[in-house]
Amino acid sequence: MGVKERKEREQEKLRQKILDAASELFAREGYQNVSMRKIARRIEYSPTTIYLYFKDKADLLYQICEETFANLIKEIEKIETTFYEPIICLRKGMRAYIDFGLKYPNHYEVTFIAPLSDYLGEQHSYEGSSGQKAFEHIVQQVSESMKACQIKRGDVNTISQTLWAGIHGVTSLLIAHEDFPFVEKDELIDNTIDTLIKGLQH
Amino acid sequence: MGVKERKEREQEKLRQKILDAASELFAREGYQNVSMRKIARRIEYSPTTIYLYFKDKADLLYQICEETFANLIKEIEKIETTFYEPIICLRKGMRAYIDFGLKYPNHYEVTFIAPLSDYLGEQHSYEGSSGQKAFEHIVQQVSESMKACQIKRGDVNTISQTLWAGIHGVTSLLIAHEDFPFVEKDELIDNTIDTLIKGLQH
DNA sequence: TTTTACACTTAACACCGTTAAGTAAAAGAG
DNA sequence: CTCTTTTACTTAACGGTGTTAAGTGTAAAA
DSSP: OTHHHHHHHHHHHHHHHHHHHHHHHHHHHOGGGOOHHHHHHHHTSOHHHHTTTSSSHHHHHHHHHHHHHHHHHHHHHHHHHHOOOHHHHHHHHHHHHHHHHHHSHHHHIIIIISOHHHHSTTTSOSTTOHHHHHHHHHHHHHHHHHHTTSSOOOOHHHHHHHHHHHHHHHHHHHHHOTTSOOOOHHHHHHHHHHHHHHHHOO | OTHHHHHHHHHHHHHHHHHHHHHHHHHHHOGGGOOHHHHHHHHTSOHHHHHHHSSSHHHHHHHHHHHHHHHHHHHHHHHHHHOOOHHHHHHHHHHHHHHHHHHSHHHHIIIIISOHHHHSTTTSOSTTSHHHHHHHHHHHHHHHHHHTTSSOOOOHHHHHHHHHHHHHHHHHHHHHOTTSOOOOHHHHHHHHHHHHHHHHOO
16 A cells, blocks of 8 residues: 555655755855746746745755755865865865855855845854864864864864854855955965964964 | 935935945845845834835845955955055955955955855946955955065966965855864964965065 | 536735836925 | 926835745555
C-alpha cells in the first residue's frame, strides 16, 4: 500500500519545485523584488499553496539560503582535505568565502548583509545555521594556524571574528556598492586577505 | 513685502519637520518598517504632502542620511586638526567611523550596508555624497601615513579600500548580527583596527 | 456507495508607495 | 472691495504587497 509514500514523494517534489523557482527568482531579482504571487505564477499554482509548504516568505528564504550555503561548507571542507598547511587552508578558505559571496550576491545579501532579524523574525536563530558552521571552520583553521606557529598567539575567537569581519567587509562592499570606483576586484580581495594575515603574524 | 520670504521660511520649517519625524522613525524602527503614512500621521499632515517636499521615500531617506553623515565628517575633520601624527589620525578616524555607525545603526544600514541601488534608484549616485567625502578622508590619511613612512608603500586606493572594507566589516557585522555571540565589542573593534594597521606596516 | 480527508483555490483583509484630481484659503490685480 | 490666480494641501484611487479564512473538488478509506 504505497499510497502514502507516493503522496509524500509528490509533496516533496512540489516543495522542491517551489524552492527552485524561488531560489532562481531571488538570485536574479533580489528578495525584495520577488513577491509570493510571482513565485506562484512561475510554478503555476495559487499563491496560498506556498504557505502549505513554508511558514512565510522569510522561512522560504531561509530554507533556500541553508541549501545554498551548505555548498560553501562543502568547498571549505574540500580545501581542508587538500592542503596540509593550516595557514594555506585559512587563506584559501577566506578566498572561497569571498568568491562564494560574489557568486551568489543575493543569497549572500539576505544571509549575511541584511539584518536577519528583519527577515527571519526570531524563529531561525544563528544556532545550527550554515552561517554558524562556516564560521566554525574559520575558528578551527585559526586555532590550527596558531598551534603551528603560523600566526601569533591570541584569543582564537577574537581573531576569528576579526578575520570574518575583514572578509565580510570586502564581500559586502563589492556586492552593495556597485557604482563605487573600486580598484580591480582581485587586487582588492588579495590585498585584504594579505593585510589581515600579515597583521596576525609575529 | 516679505510675504515670499515668510512663505519660504514656513516651507523650510515643514520640510525640516518631515525630515526630523522621518529620521527619528527610521532610526528607531528601520527604513523598511516605516511607511509614508506613518510619517504623515506623526506630523499630522496627509501622506501626499510629503511628496511636495521629497521626490519619494528613497529621496527622503537620502536627505536624512546626508544630514547625519555630515556630522561624521565633521568629527573626522576635528580629529585631523587635533592630532599631528598621520597614523594616529588614521587610527582615530577609523575608530570614529565605526563608533558612528554603531551609534546610528539604521542610518548606517541604509547608506552603507543595504544596496543603495535598491533604495536610491540611480538618481543619487556615489558622486558628491557624504559617503564619498568620508572615504576621501581615509585616502588622505593613508597617503600622509605613507609619506611619513608609518605604513609601507603601495597603491593608495587599494590600501584605502582595504581599510574601508575592514572597518565596514566590523561595523556591519555588529549591526546586522545581533544574536551572534561576539566577543566584547571594544576588543573586537580594537583588534580589527590593530590587525589592519599592523598588516600595512613594514 | 457513501463518507472522510486532503490538496489546492478563491476571496478577502489590511497594509504599502505613489499619482491624479479636487478644494479652500491666501495673494495679487483692478 | 471684488475678482482672478496661485498656492498649499487633501481626498480618492490604482495597482501592488504578505497573509489568512473559508470553500471546493477529487481521491482514498470505510
